[in-house]
Amino acid sequence: MLVWLKRNDVPVVHIASTSSGNNIVVDYLLWDWQSEELPPVLTRTVRLDVSDIFHVLAGFLGLRPSFLPNGTHLFTVDKDRCRKSLLLDDVRRRALLADHLKTLRWDIRATNLSRRQGRVFNVNQILTTVDDASLDVFMDAFLAGITTIPYFKAITIDGEYYIEGGYLDNSPLRTLFEDDQVDEIIAVDFTDYDYHRELDKLYHAKSFTLPFNSIDTHLLVSDMQLTLPNTRIFAQATLINEMLKAMGQQSAEIGGKRYYAKPLHVLRPKDLESMTISLKDRTAQKRYFQLGLEEAAAMCLTSLRRSSG
Secondary structure: OHHHHHHOOOOOOEEEEOOHHHHHHHHHHOOOOOOOOOOHHHHHHHHOOHHHHHHHHHHHHHEEEOOOOOOOOOEEEOHHHHHHHOOOOOHHHHHHHHHHHOOOEEEEEEEEOOOOEEEEEEHHHHOOOOOHHHHHHHHHHHHHOOOOOOOEOOEEEOOEEEEEHHHOOOOOOHHHHOOOOOOOEEEEOOOOOOHHHHHHHHHOOOHHHHHHHHHHHHHHHHHHHHHOOHHHHHHHHHHHHHHHHHHOOOEEEEOOEEEEOOOEEEEOOOOOOOOOOOOOOOOHHHHHHHHHHHHHHHHHHHHHHHHHO
16 A cells, blocks of 8 residues: 555655554655665565575564473564664665655554553654664564564563554554544555354364464464454544534544544455465465555545545
């Protein structure tokens, strides 16, 4: 979606992300819009030759498996390796990030597990200057927004535990509705997945595949936890728009916050694999990307026809 908007000179003024969306946004903001066809990490995952697989898997988030699993988490994240893998140690990329943050606002949604409440990190405030010190603070927010337990150890910020925002809000729309600079909102919802089919496959599996069933079941439960709440999120967004329309107003203050009416467009890819790289099918990423471009074009062109007609 972001690539299509950039290619068609549609201005993006505010992005809110959580989970793997954080990786997508930072890749977008490190993209040399003038001289590169695609964002740098996306270029590798779409091309995905042997060297690309090595680089992406070796550097992805700076993951380090424990020699002996301790029962609480499978991987630890080396913040320095993660920063490097995201290209944030590259001087030129840092300059691009600083320039691009002048043109838009970026919010990262995380979950404060200690307080049992969501938190929004304003990246523009964290990275008023892009240097080692500010990037260290940014990496805490970035990792807090993508940390899924028990795969990873929860991130500690100011003595409190943080995990990814998807546990409370996998489609962080609130700050977009509060921003009067935003005219329309485009969201991506991954809830359109055949959970019935996947449960059927697991329930009818043979008993001797128990270890593999356990892993697959755990992955499915994790996906359900992080995606099914989207139904409630989008219902609330629709309700806000409908309430404002019924009131005959473009905005209203609720609970000390002002919300603005925003046309909401939702892309709903169906049954996509959840992994960043599919080793079973190396063409998957390219096919998914092309499909995304086609659906983005169809959505935006339909929206333009409605607004002009």
